[in-house]
Amino acid sequence: MSKLLFEKGLNLSEPEIVRHYTNLSRNNFGVDSHFYPLGSCTMKYSPKVNESVSVLDGFAKAHPMQEQKASQGCLQLMFELEQQLCEITGFSGFTLQPAAGAHGELAGMMIIKKHFEEKGEGNKRKKVIIPDSSHGTNPASLQLCGFEAIEIKSNSEGDISLDKLKKEMSEEVAGIMVTNPNTLGLFEKDITEVCKIVHEKGGLVYIDGANMNAMLGVCRPAELGADVMHLNLHKTFSTPHGGGGPGSGPVGVTKELEQFLPNPRVVKNGEDYCLDTSSEKSIGRVKAFYGNFGVLVKAFAYIKALGSDGLKNAGESAVLNANYLKEKLKKHYKLPYDRVCQHEFVLSDEGMPNGVTTGDLAKRLLDYGIHAPTIYFPLIVHGAIMIEPTETESKETLDWFVETMIKIKKEAEENPELVKEAPHSLSVKKLDAVKAAREPDLRWIPNK
Amino acid sequence: MNFIPTNESKRKEMLKETGIESIKELFKDVPEKAYIDGCLNLPKGLSERELVSEISKLAVENAHAGTSPCFLGAGAYNHFCPAVVPALIGRSEFYTAYTPYQAEASQGMLQAIYEFQTWACLLTGMDLANASMYDASTALAESMFMSKNLTGKNKAIVSKHVHPHYRQVLETYAWAHGMELIGTEEPEKEVDEKTACVIVQNPNFLGQIEKLKELGTVAHSKGALLVVCVGDSTSLGAIENPGQEGADIAVGDCQAFGIPLWFGGPHAGFMTTKKEHMRHIPGRLVGRTVDEEGKTGFILTLQAREQHIRRERAESNICTNAALTALWATVWLASLGEDGLKKLAEENMEAAKKASKELDLEFEENFYNEFVVKVNNKEDVKQKLADAGVIAPLDLEEFYPELKNHLLVCVTEMNSDKEIEMLKKVLK
Numbered sequence: 001m002s003k004l005l006f007e008k009g010l011n012l013s014e015p016e017i018v019r020h021y022t023n024l025s026r027n028n029f030g031v032d033s034h035f036y037p038l039g040s041c042t043m044k045y046s047p048k049v050n051e052s053v054s055v056l057d058g059f060a061k062a063h064p065m066q067e068q069k070a071s072q073g074c075l076q077l078m079f080e081l082e083q084q085l086c087e088i089t090g091f092s093g094f095t096l097q098p099a100a101g102a103h104g105e106l107a108g109m110m111i112i113k114k115h116f117e118e119k120g121e122g123n124k125r126k127k128v129i130i131p132d133s134s135h136g137t138n139p140a141s142l143q144l145c146g147f148e149a150i151e152i153k154s155n156s157e158g159d160i161s162l163d164k165l166k167k168e169m170s171e172e173v174a175g176i177m178v179t180n181p182n183t184l185g186l187f188e189k190d191i192t193e194v195c196k197i198v199h200e201k202g203g204l205v206y207i208d209g210a211n212m213n214a215m216l217g218v219c220r221p222a223e224l225g226a227d228v229m230h231l232n233l234h235k236t237f238s239t240p241h242g243g244g245g246p247g248s249g250p251v252g253v254t255k256e257l258e259q260f261l262p263n264p265r266v267v268k269n270g271e272d273y274c275l276d277t278s279s280e281k282s283i284g285r286v287k288a289f290y291g292n293f294g295v296l297v298k299a300f301a302y303i304k305a306l307g308s309d310g311l312k313n314a315g316e317s318a319v320l321n322a323n324y325l326k327e328k329l330k331k332h333y334k335l336p337y338d339r340v341c342q343h344e345f346v347l348s349d350e351g352m353p354n355g356v357t358t359g360d361l362a363k364r365l366l367d368y369g370i371h372a373p374t375i376y377f378p379l380i381v382h383g384a385i386m387i388e389p390t391e392t393e394s395k396e397t398l399d400w401f402v403e404t405m406i407k408i409k410k411e412a413e414e415n416p417e418l419v420k421e422a423p424h425s426l427s428v429k430k431l432d433a434v435k436a437a438r439e440p441d442l443r444w445i446p447n448k
Numbered sequence: 449m450n451f452i453p454t455n456e457s458k459r460k461e462m463l464k465e466t467g468i469e470s471i472k473e474l475f476k477d478v479p480e481k482a483y484i485d486g487c488l489n490l491p492k493g494l495s496e497r498e499l500v501s502e503i504s505k506l507a508v509e510n511a512h513a514g515t516s517p518c519f520l521g522a523g524a525y526n527h528f529c530p531a532v533v534p535a536l537i538g539r540s541e542f543y544t545a546y547t548p549y550q551a552e553a554s555q556g557m558l559q560a561i562y563e564f565q566t567w568a569c570l571l572t573g574m575d576l577a578n579a580s581m582y583d584a585s586t587a588l589a590e591s592m593f594m595s596k597n598l599t600g601k602n603k604a605i606v607s608k609h610v611h612p613h614y615r616q617v618l619e620t621y622a623w624a625h626g627m628e629l630i631g632t633e634e635p636e637k638e639v640d641e642k643t644a645c646v647i648v649q650n651p652n653f654l655g656q657i658e659k660l661k662e663l664g665t666v667a668h669s670k671g672a673l674l675v676v677c678v679g680d681s682t683s684l685g686a687i688e689n690p691g692q693e694g695a696d697i698a699v700g701d702c703q704a705f706g707i708p709l710w711f712g713g714p715h716a717g718f719m720t721t722k723k724e725h726m727r728h729i730p731g732r733l734v735g736r737t738v739d740e741e742g743k744t745g746f747i748l749t750l751q752a753r754e755q756h757i758r759r760e761r762a763e764s765n766i767c768t769n770a771a772l773t774a775l776w777a778t779v780w781l782a783s784l785g786e787d788g789l790k791k792l793a794e795e796n797m798e799a800a801k802k803a804s805k806e807l808d809l810e811f812e813e814n815f816y817n818e819f820v821v822k823v824n825n826k827e828d829v830k831q832k833l834a835d836a837g838v839i840a841p842l843d844l845e846e847f848y849p850e851l852k853n854h855l856l857v858c859v860t861e862m863n864s865d866k867e868i869e870m871l872k873k874v875l876k
Contacts (some may be wrong), residue, residue: 058507073509242772289712307493
């Protein structure tokens with residue numbers, strides 16, 4: 001642990017600051033330095049050229065309130081990115097305003113709310129169905145818009161149960177929020193049927209697009225029957241995750257719902273690009289200015305660099321890598337849902353020897369220089385280990401990961417304490433989370 | 449360009465080893481009708497050379513503060529950023545990581561966020577801060593929800609002198625959440641027993657430094673909270689901070705701390721409050737703790753408030769925030785230091801004061817680095833500034849129809865005396 005910068009003083013020289021933050025960075029795993037198979041987060045490589053074009057003066061030093069006629073390059077980029085996203089997903093229009101996935105969910109649910117208010121059904125449709133394999137943000141997002149969550153259980157194959165859906169779906173339900181592929185890494189086999197059941201009762205289908213990577217160039221969510229969907233540009237479109245943001249969460253909608261998208265939208269009038277606020281039915285603004293523009297530049301560059309062939313290759317390779325790992329690991333770890341997976345899959349710690357848990361395994365992986373998968377999520381798998389390798393990892397890395405996982409299993413059998421007491425090789429050992437919560441110390445206080 | 453290490457022969461090898469017949473088989477659960485047999489209708493991929501050339505063409509279409517004198521603020525400020533900041537932010541151990549769930553492998557980012565939380569508290573005079581929000585506008589919207597949860601009341605009052613975009617965001621969020629929002633020029637007159645919070649900005653959107661103590665007293669007497677949004681955050685080096693003014697929640701944007709203008713984002717919001725509201729602040733919190741051997745370390749804490757645990761009972765849905773831009777602000781603040789920030793703030797006030805002399809000011813001279821000027825022939829002035837290649841002050845008519853001949857001028861340390869003289873000549 002490095003000393004806090006404040007303990008050295010509040011007015012320091014440049015070399016002191018550089019030494020401090022350089023050393024801090026060395027106590028951090030990133031995708032550039034470590035394999036990072038964090039499920040549902042799509043920790044793919046972020047191309048360096050994206051970083052360099054996003055800081056061109058014409059982008060980084062353009063003022064958001066400067067005259068639109070002096071901002072044509074920025075506006076054109078946003079306009080074209082929206083078109084690219086429409087082609088990739090099949091939607092009719094996008095807003096680029098939301099700053100992250102959860103922010104996109106919120107904007108998306110607002111659009112659904114507005115749709116029913118305009119139809120005079122705002123007071124009637126107060127519920128939204130959520131499968132138990134959905135992302136944690138989904139129920140939180142919908143309740144902020146005044147909806148109540150109805151959770152439905154998945155069936156034995158890990159899909160949404162159509163019977164349960166039919167039972168819950170009524171004219172009091174605004175729709176469903178589905179994560180597809182779901183958090184088990186499975187493509188909802190009956191997604192078309194799911195959309196049909198919801199639509200027949202007048203509901204709308206929201207797809208959480210955090211897992212869009214598996215569908216890149218493979219299928220368009222709008223053609224599956226989705227009405228609204230957010231994307232995470234920091235997942236699928238390679239913009240870096242930044243240690244927890246800034247991200248970007250554009251929301252796509254069908255033609256019918258376009259009128260509700262946040263204002264302003266970028267439109268093209270003749271040869272000019274402009275910010276349009278004319279839609280009176282818009283839900284309004286969800287963020288100051290127009291979105292995380294610097295992030296948009298990176299996603300735009302990525303889509304241009306990959307092109308139609310590259311995007312398809314990315315989607316296919318991500319799914320191949322996940323299936324390769326799944327097939328190799330299922331011989332050693334319990335795989336509760338044994339079928340073709342998409343971008344990720346979920347193992348369980350059931351049957352691990354000597355009481356070694358998922359949490360222990362995660363910490364032991366860190367010792368081997370591998371970032372842990374997403375753990376204990378989804379809740380429907382005991383001791384879930386959610387693994388998403390992404391397409392930017394080589395076969396050699398995947399093989400090394402498999403070997404390491406097998407090795408840790410063997411350690412659990414022969415020397416369980418070694419695994420339970422991990423990590424051993426990092427700047428700190430296992431941290432006391434209970435103390436952190438019971439005696440919150442959230443800031444440095446002068447002269448303490 | 450190629451970012452995928454697996455070539456065709458490796459693909460075949462992997463398929464063979466796992467007993468999968470073809471790539472198509474991996475997508476057997478995708479409805480046949482929706483499966484894209486060919487390719488997306490997009491151009492083929494570009495080489496890096498072609499890509500840079502194409503995107504650069506878009507970049508040069510924009511005016512920018514790198515070469516044009518900039519007198520525009522209005523929520524995004526052109527401040528200097530020392531080279532050391534992007535150099536450190538550019539370390540990929542930071543920017544290619546994600547949310548520090550695995551604390552032991554994320555000590556760098558966690559400690560940096562703890563330092564960010566500390567800076568936010570030191571500058572605002574508040575007790576605690578979260579790990580960041582998307583930006584000031586959404587931080588303000590979350591403050592409104594937080595006030596509702598703390599007071600059990602459903603009405604929010606917002607001053608007309610809060611950034612118009614922020615007010616629009618508040619309107620959207622209030623509607624979605626079923627809250628009543630009242631915009632007014634005189635918030636103290638609207639506060640009643642049903643009010644959850646009064647939201648003001650300081651320095652306000654028109655640049656004026658507000659006196660908030662009295663408003664705070666009025667709000668508190670009715671059981672409402674005072675929410676203060678900081679205008680240009682560098683002002684905290686010179687003016688009374690929200691804690692001193694009696695704020696219960698203080699938010700603002702880190703952009704002024706050297707983060708690029710970036711045509712409006714990504715910036716980063718900060719959010720601070722008093723100790724007693726700790727369990728209701730949204731977003732991530734980093735806490736200091738110890739490891740098994742008693743060594744100090746950092747970890748995400750008090751997560752029971754958050755969406756992934758509380759699900760539909762969570763008071764906010766925020767997950768990913770703005771860690772990297774918050775780190776940007778942290779390093780920028782460290783490199784200026786406490787004294788450097790004070791000096792910078794004084795420079796800004798000084799420069800704005802100098803620029804405002806002999807101009808027709810709309811309000812009394814009590815501003816930070818922005819002020820409102822009345823001009824005789826607005827269109828003529830705008831044309832002259834455009835001809836001179838200036839990023840012009842904001843025309844206020846769109847947001848304040850009563851200020852139809854008025855411009856909001858922003859002057860920072862980046863404006864030279866020569867630029868200021870040129871501006872004054874046009875505005876006089």
